[in-house]
Amino acid sequence: MTAIRLYDTTLRDGTQAEEISFLVEDKIRIAEKLDELGIHYIEGGWPGSNPKDIDFFRKIRKASIKQTKIAAFGSTRRAKSTPEKDNNLRTLIQAEPDVITIFGKTWDFHVREALRIGLQENLDLIHDSLVYLKQNVAEVFYDAEHFFDGYKANPEYAINTLRAAQDAGVDCIVLCDTNGGTLPFELPPIIAEVRKHIATPLGIHAHNDSECAVANSLVAIDCGCVHVQGTINGFGERCGNANLCSIIPSLMLKMGKQCLTDQQLVSLREVSRFVYELANLVPNKHQPYVGNSAFAHKGGVHVSAIQRHAETYEHIRPERVGNVSRVLVSDLSGRSNILAKAEQFNIKLDSKDPLTIEILERLKDLENQGYQFEGAEASFDLLMRRALGTLRPFFSVVGFRVIDSKREGEEKPFSEATVQIKVGGHVEHTAAEGNGPVNALDHALRKALENFYPQIKEMQLLDYKVRVLPAGRGTASVTRVLIESGDKTMRWGTVGVSDNIIDASYYALIDAFLYKLLKDSKGT
Numbered sequence: 470m471t472a473i474r475l476y477d478t479t480l481r482d483g484t485q486a487e488e489i490s491f492l493v494e495d496k497i498r499i500a501e502k503l504d505e506l507g508i509h510y511i512e513g514g515w516p517g518s519n520p521k522d523i524d525f526f527r528k529i530r531k532a533s534i535k536q537t538k539i540a541a542f543g544s545t546r547r548a549k550s551t552p553e554k555d556n557n558l559r560t561l562i563q564a565e566p567d568v569i570t571i572f573g574k575t576w577d578f579h580v581r582e583a584l585r586i587g588l589q590e591n592l593d594l595i596h597d598s599l600v601y602l603k604q605n606v607a608e609v610f611y612d613a614e615h616f617f618d619g620y621k622a623n624p625e626y627a628i629n630t631l632r633a634a635q636d637a638g639v640d641c642i643v644l645c646d647t648n649g650g651t652l653p654f655e656l657p658p659i660i661a662e663v664r665k666h667i668a669t670p671l672g673i674h675a676h677n678d679s680e681c682a683v684a685n686s687l688v689a690i691d692c693g694c695v696h697v698q699g700t701i702n703g704f705g706e707r708c709g710n711a712n713l714c715s716i717i718p719s720l721m722l723k724m725g726k727q728c729l730t731d732q733q734l735v736s737l738r739e740v741s742r743f744v745y746e747l748a749n750l751v752p753n754k755h756q757p758y759v760g761n762s763a764f765a766h767k768g769g770v771h772v773s774a775i776q777r778h779a780e781t782y783e784h785i786r787p788e789r790v791g792n793v794s795r796v797l798v799s800d801l802s803g804r805s806n807i808l809a810k811a812e813q814f815n816i817k818l819d820s821k822d823p824l825t826i827e828i829l830e831r832l833k834d835l836e837n838q839g840y841q842f843e844g845a846e847a848s849f850d851l852l853m854r855r856a857l858g859t860l861r862p863f864f865s866v867v868g869f870r871v872i873d874s875k876r877e878g879e880e881k882p883f884s885e886a887t888v889q890i891k892v893g894g895h896v897e898h899t900a901a902e903g904n905g906p907v908n909a910l911d912h913a914l915r916k917a918l919e920n921f922y923p924q925i926k927e928m929q930l931l932d933y934k935v936r937v938l939p940a941g942r943g944t945a946s947v948t949r950v951l952i953e954s955g956d957k958t959m960r961w962g963t964v965g966v967s968d969n970i971i972d973a974s975y976y977a978l979i980d981a982f983l984y985k986l987l988k989d990s991k992g993t
């Protein structure tokens with residue numbers, strides 16, 4: 470079996486994405502993570518571009534890298550210069566990477582319009598830049614920029630540029646779909662033609678402008694390419710690069726190409742999320758293989774079938790890439806969703822029990838009112854326990870009042886809440902201020918509850934989302950509030966719906982406190 474070499478360019482091409490910029494420290498941490506994942510080559514940056522990338526190559530020497538090779542990226546020499554005098558090539562060598570990768574022009578149109586030099590001069594600068602690099606570095610790769618567009622415009626010239634690289638003795642020639650416009654069925658005849666003239670190992674570097682970067686990379690490997698470039702989560706210029714988080718599992722689990730160990734593959738989701746975190750981006754939940762929704766089942770028919778056999782609606786076992794199957798509850802649910810959720814929450818429920826149908830009907834009725842339990846599993850757990858009559862009455866709210874007032878035009882509004890709760894036979898009356906009415910209500914409820922349940926102090930409100938839903942009845946719109954709470958052991962989501970935003974927040978807050986008390990009473 471031919472080994473496929475994985476070449477990650479998150480730290481170079483990935484940073485050409487509009488919203489991405491990494492500190493040197495971030496880059497080092499990502500490189501260490503990719504090394505652990507088992508990536509064979511990491512392109513760390515373009516040292517001729519900026520001092521940050523020079524700093525990266527200095528610092529990466531002291532980082533704890535075990536097996537990966539660090540590549541520095543740049544271009545062929547400038548016209549009118551010699552390789553020895555070319556600042557870009559000199560800086561690449563001074564960076565002391567394990568590998569140097571340079572790109573050069575394949576497309577005659579680019580040679581004429583972007584470089585504004587003659588076609589032969591371009592062949593010369595590809596050849597002598599690579600010869601010079603090969604004299605100075607053990608491994609040199611050549612990125613044939615715009616290869617597929619260049620081939621379509623002038624096949625003979627495009628192949629001649631590859632010959633110039635091959636004659637210089639490069640270790641791999643990477644066919645680039647730089648503008649990302651090539652479609653998968655166009656690759657096989659072109660790569661077959663390249664193979665007739667070029668014996669050097671081939672690689673693929675695809676952009677995603679036609680949403681075919683992953684497909685094109687897999688087709689290229691199927692056609693004999695042995696090196697694949699891409700980025701974690703598909704970050705990259707314009708629409709991004711080929712996504713290694715999709716390419717790697719497809720290669721291993723579908724094409725039988727062993728590029729990582731099975732154990733390394735299990736850390737794929739973690740690596741994806743780590744890179745999102747350092748890029749300060751919200752993970753794409755619908756991302757194939759590694760996204761939160763990649764194995765989330767919502768339709769009742771799907772849930773019923775996966776419980777009988779997971780493969781009915783899952784193309785791979787999610788554990789292979791470190792992901793998990795999830796069952797969602799919504800108005801598309803059937804009994805199977807309810808039973809699966811009950812099992813997850815350790816609630817005993819029988820499919821034939823009339824209560825299961827009752828919960829299902831209650832759920833559909835609530836969703837019709839505007840409730841949504843997909844981000845509020847704690848409220849769903851409480852809903853089931855209420856229906857079963859097994860929820861301990863930790864407290865009840867006798868009433869609350871919220872006052873929001875503004876005295877002077879420029880002064881900040883003032884919010885105050887009073888609540889009355891009952892625990893056992895005791896009634897507690899408290900008041901609190903807040904920087905808004907919901908915050909004041911949260912403070913007043915806490916103050917009252919903490920007297921009876923000191924563990925409430927450990928709990929924090931982490932996120933608060935309000936959604937105004939389109940009017941369902943008459944002209945009144947409905948407000949849905951989703952609250953995320955957390956303590957030192959876990960996070961949980963609750964939901965409240967009402968015509969009134971304070972009332973909706975109240976329901977979500979009450980469920981949040983109740984869930985904390987419930988889980989602590991079970992020792993979760």
Ligand SMILES: CC(=O)SCCNC(=O)CCNC(=O)[C@H](O)C(C)(C)COP(=O)(O)OP(=O)(O)OC[C@H]1O[C@@H](n2cnc3c(N)ncnc32)[C@H](O)[C@@H]1OP(=O)(O)O
Nearest residue numbers: 515517518519544545546547548572573574583584614647
């Ligand atoms: C397909 C890719 O993704 S390639 C990578 C693209 N990434 C980047 O551009 C990010 C990093 N780039 C940079 O920091 C800067 O562009 C630098 C430092 C490399 C160059 O900066 P400058 O010297 O100011 O040039 P500028 O950014 O305007 O780029 C155009 C120059 O690059 C030259 N150039 C472009 N491609 C090549 C090439 N393959 N070989 C040699 N020179 C090239 C052009 O001829 C032009 O030079 P000229 O004005 O002397 O004709």
Ligand SMILES: CC(=O)C(=O)O
Nearest residue numbers: 572612614615645647
């Ligand atoms: C080299 C490169 O990044 C490209 O051609 O897209």
